[in-house]
Amino acid sequence: MTINRRHFISASAGITAAMSAPMVFGASRPQVVIIGGGAGGATAARYIAKDSKGAIDVTLVEPTRSYYTCFFSNLYLGGFKDFDSIGHTYGKLANDYGINVVHDWAVDVDSNGRTVALAGGGSLSYDKLILSPGIDFVDGSVPGWDLSSQNKMPHSYKAGSQTQLLNAQIENMKSGGTYCMVAPPNPYRCPPGPYERVSMVAHKLKKMNSTAKILVLDPKPKFSKQGLFEEGWNKHYAGMIEYIGPDMGGKGVEVRPDSMEVIIDGTPEKVDVCNVIPAMKAGKIAELAGVTDGNWAPTIAHTMQSRKNSDIHVLGDAAAQGDMPKSGFSANSQAKVCAMAVRAALTDSKLFPAKFSNTCWSLVDTNNGIKVGATYEATDEKIAKISGFVSKTGEDAALRKATYEESLGWYSGITSDMFG
Amino acid sequence: MHSRFCQFKKILFSTVIIFISCYLSVYALADDRGPKLFKKCKSCHQIGPDAKNSVGPHLNALNGRIMGSIVGYKYSKAVENMGRLGNSWNRESLNKYLENPRGFIKGTSMKFAGITKESDRSELIDYVFFVSTANARIPSYQDPELDQKILSIEGDYAYGEYLSSECITCHQASGQDNGIPSITNWPVEPFVTALHAYKNNHRENEIMQMISKRLSDEEIASLAIFFNSLNN
Ligand SMILES: Cc1cc2nc3c(=O)[nH]c(=O)nc-3n(C[C@H](O)[C@H](O)[C@H](O)COP(=O)(O)OP(=O)(O)OC[C@H]3O[C@@H](n4cnc5c(N)ncnc54)[C@H](O)[C@@H]3O)c2cc1C
Numbered sequence: 304m305t306i307n308r309r310h311f312i313s314a315s316a317g318i319t320a321a322m323s324a325p326m327v328f329g330a331s332r333p334q335v336v337i338i339g340g341g342a343g344g345a346t347a348a349r350y351i352a353k354d355s356k357g358a359i360d361v362t363l364v365e366p367t368r369s370y371y372t373c374f375f376s377n378l379y380l381g382g383f384k385d386f387d388s389i390g391h392t393y394g395k396l397a398n399d400y401g402i403n404v405v406h407d408w409a410v411d412v413d414s415n416g417r418t419v420a421l422a423g424g425g426s427l428s429y430d431k432l433i434l435s436p437g438i439d440f441v442d443g444s445v446p447g448w449d450l451s452s453q454n455k456m457p458h459s460y461k462a463g464s465q466t467q468l469l470n471a472q473i474e475n476m477k478s479g480g481t482y483c484m485v486a487p488p489n490p491y492r493c494p495p496g497p498y499e500r501v502s503m504v505a506h507k508l509k510k511m512n513s514t515a516k517i518l519v520l521d522p523k524p525k526f527s528k529q530g531l532f533e534e535g536w537n538k539h540y541a542g543m544i545e546y547i548g549p550d551m552g553g554k555g556v557e558v559r560p561d562s563m564e565v566i567i568d569g570t571p572e573k574v575d576v577c578n579v580i581p582a583m584k585a586g587k588i589a590e591l592a593g594v595t596d597g598n599w600a601p602t603i604a605h606t607m608q609s610r611k612n613s614d615i616h617v618l619g620d621a622a623a624q625g626d627m628p629k630s631g632f633s634a635n636s637q638a639k640v641c642a643m644a645v646r647a648a649l650t651d652s653k654l655f656p657a658k659f660s661n662t663c664w665s666l667v668d669t670n671n672g673i674k675v676g677a678t679y680e681a682t683d684e685k686i687a688k689i690s691g692f693v694s695k696t697g698e699d700a701a702l703r704k705a706t707y708e709e710s711l712g713w714y715s716g717i718t719s720d721m722f723g
Numbered sequence: 724m725h726s727r728f729c730q731f732k733k734i735l736f737s738t739v740i741i742f743i744s745c746y747l748s749v750y751a752l753a754d755d756r757g758p759k760l761f762k763k764c765k766s767c768h769q770i771g772p773d774a775k776n777s778v779g780p781h782l783n784a785l786n787g788r789i790m791g792s793i794v795g796y797k798y799s800k801a802v803e804n805m806g807r808l809g810n811s812w813n814r815e816s817l818n819k820y821l822e823n824p825r826g827f828i829k830g831t832s833m834k835f836a837g838i839t840k841e842s843d844r845s846e847l848i849d850y851v852f853f854v855s856t857a858n859a860r861i862p863s864y865q866d867p868e869l870d871q872k873i874l875s876i877e878g879d880y881a882y883g884e885y886l887s888s889e890c891i892t893c894h895q896a897s898g899q900d901n902g903i904p905s906i907t908n909w910p911v912e913p914f915v916t917a918l919h920a921y922k923n924n925h926r927e928n929e930i931m932q933m934i935s936k937r938l939s940d941e942e943i944a945s946l947a948i949f950f951n952s953l954n955n
Pocket of ligand 1: 365497620664
């Protein structure tokens with residue numbers, strides 16, 4: 304299928320590129336190419352295909368055949384989910400929604416010719432391009448660590464084999480050993496993610512290796528839902544977790560993967576598992592497409608269009624959009640605004656005012672869920688926060704359990720919303 | 724869903740203040756086999772107002788409940804484990820369980836042989852879910868009555884469809900409830916009443932309060948007609 308499509312595309316690329324507006328040519332449908340089949344990209348593909356009812360030709364480029372959600376990957380580490388339950392495939396998007404799913408890497412974007420080059424050698428032409436490539440890591444942000452060290456010191460901040468590797472390292476850790484997390488600086492995907500992970504690792508170790516220690520090295524002076532996490536850690540995991548903030552040496556940490564050492568304030572310390580979560584930036588393809596400014600790609604809030612190129616939209620973690628946290632929920636919310644804007648630009652569908660929302664749930668221990676959320680609106684300057692809420696310390700067990708159950712409902716909801 | 728049930732739902736929702744006891748008696752009046760089929764379960768499972776755990780766990784708010792998740796009830800390891808893996812009770816899982824309890828959850832402590840007849844299982848599930856919804860995560864709040872002016876606002880379907888995309892991240896368009904209540908196919912009036920009750924903080928749930936506060940009366944009316952049209 305891919306092959307045929309590529310042939311077709313390269314044959315028609317010249318014509319499409321020569322036309323100023325795709326609608327001029329009655330018979331050919333406008334083409335939307337989406338790079339990245341995650342929270343932002345899969346949602347955008349599904350909504351454009353579903354709501355345009357065949358009027359728009361949608362192609363989704365995603366290298367992996369199974370997308371493992373980062374959301375709930377911490378719950379897998381805690382033993383609350385099995386690995387298969389966080390994996391999703393693209394069959395429905397292809398079969399039920401008529402999306403051309405191309406399993407390949409996008410390696411370059413020619414924004415003048417409006418084409419995307421694929422690693423497999425093909426090329427795709429577009430009228431509108433949507434980038435939702437997630438994150439990549441900033442080189443050198445943790446001295447001593449680079450991608451070649453990810454098997455010794457996993458980041459597990461892109462879900463999949465990295466998550467399984469970290470899980471195996473934790474399960475095989477020697478009795479009384481130390482799990483160390485090097486936490487990332489702002490901004491990064493999923494602000495409560497590292498701290499939910501600490502909770503889940505503690506939950507697992509408490510059961511199977513109760514004398515084990517957890518060491519958190521954090522360059523940030525404060526973190527998301529901090530009071531709530533600390534309350535939970537004191538209650539459920541007293542004495543297990545040592546947290547070192549920037550004042551005490553949590554900043555500027557260096558690692559030595561070969562000797563499994565972390566250097567804190569100049570002093571080396573041996574650890575048994577080292578989970579390095581480096582500083583982040585937009586997925587590389589955003590930079591190649593020429594839409595980044597620094598580490599991220601600035602966008603217009605009303606449509607999620609790039610500020611640098613009006614034919615390109617950027618969603619999710621890669622976007623510098625304003626006040627929304629980088630989360631799966633946010634990416635999904637932005638994708639719907641983007642899908643509406645893209646349809647309005649290419650067909651005669653209506654453009655409604657943009658609305659955004661986000662909620663991030665985290666699990667602290669069995670049946671102890673917490674959440675933080677907000678709603679947002681589009682201003683000319685950015686996606687701006689309107690109002691929000693956060694769980695409170697001291698909530699009763701019934702409410703915490705209800706919050707956890709709500710998170711299960713959300714997971715099921717958002718994954719159906721992404722993959723059909 | 725049976726048309727009979729829809730009929731009941733309308734009767735049910737047309738009174739804003741819902742008494743579960745009425746609910747049950749309205750149901751019982753109908754010539755339906757649900758209550759009769761439920762007799763098999765009744766010796767171990769309670770349902771309805773004041774239901775408590777007895778030999779088996781109570782069955783209120785069963786649709787969407789995570790397996791083995793009622794605090795204070797001692798489940799078998801097998802059921803608890805199913806829950807830990809994220810499995811919940813819905814039409815599909817309950818149907819399988821009722822057909823062959825020990826085949827579906829090996830190691831369950833429920834001593835029940837199962838119900839062979841598909842239609843019996845289906846009617847029993849209809850009944851249990853119907854009654855148990857009155858005690859579910861969308862509790863039967865005593866919502867304040869709304870001004871007729873608000874209730875008579877005509878919604879815009881297309882706008883409702885766009886706005887609904889924000890809801891559907893959590894409340895599934897298919898009507899599935901895996902931890903967040905189904906909001907499809909509700910009659911318009913209780914839908915509007917419920918959203919206004921969140922907006923005015925009469926109903927609790929921080930997310931719903933936050934989302935509804937941003938919705939105008941027209942937007943709520945538009946969402947109501949859109950979700951009413953999702954018939955599953
Ligand atoms: C541990 C952890 C826990 C989290 N928990 C939550 C949570 O509870 N709730 C929540 O809302 N969010 C959570 N998140 C955040 C969430 O996973 C991300 O914010 C979300 O996935 C961002 O969506 P995205 O579309 O921007 O990127 P992604 O979902 O990462 O998707 C990007 C996709 O693009 C593909 N891609 C990249 N480059 C290319 C290329 N050149 N060509 C083709 N394809 C490409 C990748 O393969 C990937 O599949 C968590 C994250 C982590 C790490």
